[in-house]
Amino acid sequence: MKRLSQRLASFIHAGPRFALGCLARGLRRPVAAAVVCLGVAGVAHGADPEPMWPPEDGRLLDRLVAVVNSEPVTLFELQRAAAPNLSQVMRETRDPAEREARLKAVIAEALDQLVDDILVYAQASEMDLTVAPEKVDEHIRKIRDANGWTEDELAAELQKLGFASIADYRRHTEREMLKSQVIGIKVVARVKVDEADVDVEYQRQINTAGGIEERRAAHILIRLPESAGADEEAKARETLLEAKRQVEAGELSFGDAARKYSQDGTRNAGGDLGWFVRGDYDPAFEDVAFSVAKGKLSEPFRTTFGMHLVTVTDSREKKLTAPKDAETVKRQILFRLREKQIERLYKQWVKGLRGDAYVEIKDLGLDK
Numbered sequence: 001m002k003r004l005s006q007r008l009a010s011f012i013h014a015g016p017r018f019a020l021g022c023l024a025r026g027l028r029r030p031v032a033a034a035v036v037c038l039g040v041a042g043v044a045h046g047a048d049p050e051p052m053w054p055p056e057d058g059r060l061l062d063r064l065v066a067v068v069n070s071e072p073v074t075l076f077e078l079q080r081a082a083a084p085n086l087s088q089v090m091r092e093t094r095d096p097a098e099r100e101a102r103l104k105a106v107i108a109e110a111l112d113q114l115v116d117d118i119l120v121y122a123q124a125s126e127m128d129l130t131v132a133p134e135k136v137d138e139h140i141r142k143i144r145d146a147n148g149w150t151e152d153e154l155a156a157e158l159q160k161l162g163f164a165s166i167a168d169y170r171r172h173t174e175r176e177m178l179k180s181q182v183i184g185i186k187v188v189a190r191v192k193v194d195e196a197d198v199d200v201e202y203q204r205q206i207n208t209a210g211g212i213e214e215r216r217a218a219h220i221l222i223r224l225p226e227s228a229g230a231d232e233e234a235k236a237r238e239t240l241l242e243a244k245r246q247v248e249a250g251e252l253s254f255g256d257a258a259r260k261y262s263q264d265g266t267r268n269a270g271g272d273l274g275w276f277v278r279g280d281y282d283p284a285f286e287d288v289a290f291s292v293a294k295g296k297l298s299e300p301f302r303t304t305f306g307m308h309l310v311t312v313t314d315s316r317e318k319k320l321t322a323p324k325d326a327e328t329v330k331r332q333i334l335f336r337l338r339e340k341q342i343e344r345l346y347k348q349w350v351k352g353l354r355g356d357a358y359v360e361i362k363d364l365g366l367d368k
Contacts, residue, residue: 062074062075062076063075064362065077065361065362066111066114066359066361066362067358067359067360067362068115068118068119068357068359069118069357069359071118071122073111073114073115073118076162077114078114080161080162081110081113081114082106082107082109082110083162085106085109085110086103086106086107088265089102089103089106089263090103092267093263095260098263102223105223105224105228105263105306106223107364109223109225111361112225115354115361116350116353116354117175119350119354119357120179120182120353121175121178121179121182123182123353124178124179124181124182127182127185129178129181129182130178131174131177131178131181136170136173136174136177139173139177140154140166140169140170140173186349187342187345187346187349188342190345191338191342191345192341193338193341197337198330198333198334198337199330201278201333201337202326202330202333204278205278205279205329205333206320206329211318211319211320212277212317212320213278213290213317213318214275214277214315214316214318215275215277215290215312215314216272216273216274216275216276216312216313216314216315217310217311217312217313218254218255218271218272218273218310218311218313219258219262219264219273219285219309219310219311220240220243220254220257220258220264220271220308220309220310221262221263221305221306221307221308222236222239222240222262222263222308223263223264223305223306224236224305224306224307233302233307236300236306237300239261240300240307243257243260243261243309244299244300244309247297248297253270254270254271254311255270255271255272256270258271259271263306276289277318278290279332279333279336280336282304282305283340284302284303284304285308285310288301288308288310289310289312292310292311292312293312294312294313294315295311295313296311297310298310298311
């Protein structure tokens with residue numbers, strides 16, 4: 001355990017939350033148009049600047065962690081990509097064994113994303129796509145102006161996020177914009193949602209009284225990268241079964257179990273997800289959340305985010321009293337169906353890119 005802790009500790013060079021890019025994934029569906037995000041308001045005044053990234057004393061050993069075709073992925077890149085989520089885990093998790101499991105999952109997920117990004121960037125090169133320098137300038141100017149920073153202050157804030165300079169961040173921004181272009185051409189352009197599909201989903205959601213069911217649920221999430229194997233899934237399932245046993249035996253409330261076991265951002269709220277209707281969350285999650293009886297616990301189940309245990313805490317009917325209410329619901333359904341298609345097609349496309357590529361993942365030494 002101590003040896004593993006030391007290896008994991010070598011990854012923890014986390015600065016403030018890295019909201020200049022979409023690094024964190026949540027249970028709610030991402031906005032369809034924001035498959036790639038270049039946020040403006042993500043760097044905010046008052047963010048805790050400690051610890052510095054990169055380390056102030058400059059002690060950072062770099063090495064190769066993966067090769068994608070002929071392009072390397074370095075330890076520095078992996079640390080920078082994983083840093084925000086690693087920092088969150090360190091803040092939220094006290095149990096050493098649970099912390100190590102969560103840190104390993106974050107690192108694996110970040111490495112998967114870096115590999116996918118390289119493959120997408122390569123597609124942009126093959127397609128001869130470019131980004132006008134003026135667009136990059138505008139993006140950086142918006143970040144600076146939104147926070148009221150001088151050029152030097154912007155450079156200092158970017159350094160905390162792992163960028164050696166504004167020029168370094170410019171290169172990152174250009175690549176992300178290229179990625180967005182590629183996804184728009186290869187994925188978003190293929191999305192087509194028929195009006196009939198919207199009507200079918202609308203009728204499925206609307207009850208005979210002209211209302212739509214809303215549910216309130218809480219969950220416990222054990223995060224797993226999509227590449228997680230059967231052993232990792234079995235271990236996560238075992239943890240959730242133990243949590244379920246403790247709740248059903250009255251040893252813990254579900255909220256306390258979520259605070260103890262969950263690796264989701266809702267853990268401090270006892271896993272509470274608030275009120276939602278069909279389409280607000282991942283379909284695999286909703287299939288369970290809308291089938292579990294109020295007050296009961298589900299069996300552990302897998303989604304793209306990991307393994308879940310869910311309980312429904314309340315249910316109610318949302319009345320659609322005016323014609324505009326129905327139109328609003330239909331617009332929401334259309335948006336969600338498009339999102340669902342984009343997510344599915346993107347995963348298929350990237351999986352195909354991986355199948356045609358040479359990908360070598362180096363041993364990070366985290367299992368020794």
